Amino acid sequence: AQSVAQPEDQVNVAEGNPLTVKCTYSVSGNPYLFWYVQYPNRGLQFLLKYITGDNLVKGSYGFEAEFNKSQTSFHLKKPSALVSDSALYFCAVRDVPGNTPLVFGKGTRLSVIA
Amino acid sequence: DAGVIQSPRHEVTEMGQEVTLRCKPISGHDYLFWYRQTMMRGLELLIYFNNNVPIDDSGMPEDRFSAKMPNASFSTLKIQPSEPRDSAVYFCASSALLGLAGGAGDYEQYFGPGTRLTVT
Numbered sequence: 001a002q003s004v005a006q007p008e009d010q011v012n013v014a015e016g017n018p019l020t021v022k023c024t025y026s027v028s029g030n031p032y033l034f035w036y037v038q039y040p041n042r043g044l045q046f047l048l049k050y051i052t053g054d055n056l057v058k059g060s061y062g063f064e065a066e067f068n069k070s071q072t073s074f075h076l077k078k079p080s081a082l083v084s085d086s087a088l089y090f091c092a093v094r095d096v097p098g099n100t101p102l103v104f105g106k107g108t109r110l111s112v113i114a
Numbered sequence: 115d116a117g118v119i120q121s122p123r124h125e126v127t128e129m130g131q132e133v134t135l136r137c138k139p140i141s142g143h144d145y146l147f148w149y150r151q152t153m154m155r156g157l158e159l160l161i162y163f164n165n166n167v168p169i170d171d172s173g174m175p176e177d178r179f180s181a182k183m184p185n186a187s188f189s190t191l192k193i194q195p196s197e198p199r200d201s202a203v204y205f206c207a208s209s210a211l212l213g214l215a216g217g218a219g220d221y222e223q224y225f226g227p228g229t230r231l232t233v234t
Binding site: 104 | 118145147156159162170207223224225228
C-alpha cells in the first residue's frame with residue numbers, strides 16, 4: 001500500500017526567502033506524485049504533479065517540486081516566498097495508473113512572515 | 115464552469131439527528147470522491163464513485179454513514195444518527211480523463227469548498 005509522510009507540521013519562512021516543504025513517499029510500483037494547497041475555508045487546489053520525465057516539475061504560482069527516486073522524496077520549493085503563500089500544503093501519491101484515489105499526507109502549514 | 119459545488123457550507127446539528135451533505139461535481143467528470151478532514155487524522159477517503167457506481171466504500175467509518183449518486187450531477191453523504199465525533203470538514207472532489215494517454219497523471223482531482231459539520 002502507498003503512503004506519504006510530511007515530516008513537518010509547520011514551516012515558517014520570511015518573505016522573500018526560499019521555501020521548502022518536505023514530502024517522502026512509499027509505493028510498491030511507480031509513484032505518481034501530487035501537491036495540493038488549501039487556503040483557509042477553501043477546498044484543496046492542485047499545484048503540480050510528477051508522472052514521468054524531468055525530475056524537476058514546475059507548477060502554479062511559481063512553485064516547483066523535485067522528484068528524487070533514490071531518496072523517495074518529492075519536496076515542494078519556491079525561490080522567493082510571498083505572504084500570500086501562507087496556507088496548508090498536502091502531498092499525495094498513487095501507485096497505479098488510472099483514476100484510483102490519492103493517498104494524502106497530513107499536511108504542512110506554511111507561514112510566510114513579512 | 116462553477117467547479118465542484120457543495121451544500122451546505124456549514125452545518126450544526128445535535129447528536130442523534132440525521133445529516134445530509136450534498137455535492138454537484140464538475141459537468142463531464144465521471145469520478146466522484148468523498149473525503150473527511152480532521153486535525154487528528156488529516157484527509158481521509160470515505161468512498162468514491164465511477165459513473166455513479168460506488169467503487170470503494172472501505173473508508174466509510176461505520177453503518178451510520180451512507181452515500182449515493184443517483185445521477186452524474188449529484189451525490190449525497192448521509193450520517194444517521196450523527197455523533198459528536200463526526201464533526202469534521204467533508205470534501206467532495208471530482209475528476210475525469212483530461213488527456214489522451216489515460217495514465218495516472220491525467221486524473222487531477224478538483225475539490226469543492228467543503229462542508230464544515232459540527233455535531234453537539
